[in-house]
Amino acid sequence: MSLSPFSTREVAARRRSRSLLTFVLTGAVALGVTLPGVSHAIPGGKGWQGRYTLTIPTGQVDQFFHYACPAAYPVATSGGFLPNLAAKIGMVVLGDGPRLDITPVGYNEWAWIIGWPSGARAGSTISFDIYCVAGPA
Secondary structure (H helix, E strand, O other), X not given: OOOOOOOXXXXXXXXXXXXXXXHHHHHHHHHHHHOOOOOOOOOOOOOXXXXXXXXXXXXXXXXXXXXXXXXXXXXXXXXXXXXXXXXXXXXXXXXXXXXXXXXOOEEEEEEEEEEOOOOOOOXXXXXXEEEEEOOOO
């Protein structure tokens, strides 16, 4: 008698899906590491714009934040954020990527839309940083 709520066919399909996902992720990592001309971001290296910490007012239910690249590195390729413990409680990330709210699309800026359905807690802060590149040669 099997204790699994899934049939043998469903278990096999799930294993194949996990195997395929592992294969794809491994391939993506390998390509990112071995393609010529690909350079990886070095924390604190050129391209990083520096950490900016934003204090979120108590009770705030939504926050739009954007960070622009300098003229020397006008293309934002990624962005990161780190909320403190107070900010994590109830936090929902609604958007994280290039600015799509402007025309033309602002690939020189990275933006975040973050929400707290019940309001942000007292003492909430979020640190942001973006990585910018010079663009196509």
